[in-house]
Every structure is written in C-alpha cells, then in structure tokens.
Amino acid sequence: GENVEQHPSTLSVQEGDSAVIKCTYSDSASNYFPWYKQELGKGPQLIIDIRSNVGEKKDQRIAVTLNKTAKHFSLHITETQPEDSAVYFCAAHGNQFYFGTGTSLTVIP
Amino acid sequence: GAGVSQSPSNKVTEKGKDVELRCDPISGHTALYWYRQRLGQGLEFLIYFQGNSAPDKSGLPSDRFSAERTGESVSTLTIQRTQQEDSAVYLCASSFASGSYEQYFGPGTRLTVT
Numbered sequence: 001g002e003n004v005e006q007h008p009s010t011l012s013v014q015e016g017d018s019a020v021i022k023c024t025y026s027d028s029a030s031n032y033f034p035w036y037k038q039e040l041g042k043g044p045q046l047i048i049d050i051r052s053n054v055g056e057k058k059d060q061r062i063a064v065t066l067n068k069t070a071k072h073f074s075l076h077i078t079e080t081q082p083e084d085s086a087v088y089f090c091a092a093h094g095n096q097f098y099f100g101t102g103t104s105l106t107v108i109p
Numbered sequence: 110g111a112g113v114s115q116s117p118s119n120k121v122t123e124k125g126k127d128v129e130l131r132c133d134p135i136s137g138h139t140a141l142y143w144y145r146q147r148l149g150q151g152l153e154f155l156i157y158f159q160g161n162s163a164p165d166k167s168g169l170p171s172d173r174f175s176a177e178r179t180g181e182s183v184s185t186l187t188i189q190r191t192q193q194e195d196s197a198v199y200l201c202a203s204s205f206a207s208g209s210y211e212q213y214f215g216p217g218t219r220l221t222v223t
Contacts, residue, residue, distance in 0.1 A: 006151075031209055032209030034211065034212070036214075041216075042216055042217075043113075043200055043202075043214035043215050043216045043217050044152070044200070044214045045214065046211055046212065046213070049211065051209065089151060089152065091152075093208070093209045095165075096154060096157065096165060097142070097154065097212065098154070099144075099151045099152040099154075100151060101150065101151040102150070102151050
C-alpha cells in the first residue's frame, strides 16, 4: 500500500517569512494530492490540492508543487500570518486516501 | 450550504460500553469516509462507503468496530465493548464520489473511554 511521509513535524517561522512542508509518497499510481489545515478542535479543511498531470498550483499565498518522478510534493506558504498557525496534513490518493503525520506550524508575530 | 455534521461532539463512556457515532454528509455526496485521529497524530483510515456499500473495510481495527450507511446519507460508526485505546477523535468526511475527489470533513466526535 501507499506510504506518505511528512516533514518537518513542527515548524516555527517569523510572521512574514515563508513556510515549506514536504511530503513523499511511495505508490506511483497515486494521482491526487490534497493539503489540509486543521485548527484546534476542528476537522481538517482542504486548502489546496494538485493532480498528477500538473506540476504546480498556486492560490494567493499558498502554492503546491509536485515532482512525480521523485514522488514528492510540497506546500509553500508565503508572507505567513499568525492565523496560518495550525496543523497541516498532506495526503495522497491512489485507491484510497493516505495521510501524512502532520506538521504543526507556528507563526510568531 | 450545510457542511458535514457529526454527533455527539463529545462522548465520555465507561470501558466495556457500546457507543454510536453519527455522521451527516453533505447532501448529494455519494462517498463517505471515517477516520480515527489519536491525540497529536495523523488520520487513520477506518472505512469508506460508496452509496450504502462499503467496498473497503480494511482499516477497521477489530471486530468491535462496525459501520453502516442508509439512504446514501447518514452513517453510524459503532464501537462495541469500548477499550481505553479507542479514545480518539473520530472524523467523518464526504465527497462527491469515491476516488480522487475533494473530501470535506466534519468537526469530529471526541471519544473518551474511562
């Protein structure tokens, strides 16, 4: 089955700096890669996703890149704000969804 | 429109008791997923439904866990003879169809087994 690894597990950045979270996957058949933001006490919320026929996707301050050859994908948040502080999960979908273990992002004002 | 709702939001139960957790998906979503999230950890897949059928039950931890879905709508996750290791947040998600479609999560049910 699929194995998704996510790094780092914790990340602290100064407000205004960029944050990058990386994930790797093992199953070359995986073709859909969503990213979720989870705030304390709430369910995960989809923030951006990318499909295997695309290498990069951007939505305002958030971007995701995908390298199918290397089987890794990354989340980039620019101009970070305190409200970006949350746990972020990556996921990969082949025959089902497999989630990374999460990155706790803290943006320091 | 309304999102995915789950009830109860919190449940405290004694070891050995049975519990039922409910999920109401977004109207029109044919696929429904259950996940378990232990404190500080990622999401662990339990089961998913396409319509009222469950093609993949591979994630259910033991035969104490079961789930059903009726009317291609509400789903219940039942845990029999609860154990302390069952304590976790149980998350439900729905999507337009099974496969590589966006999942929308509910707020979860926090289960505590004492």
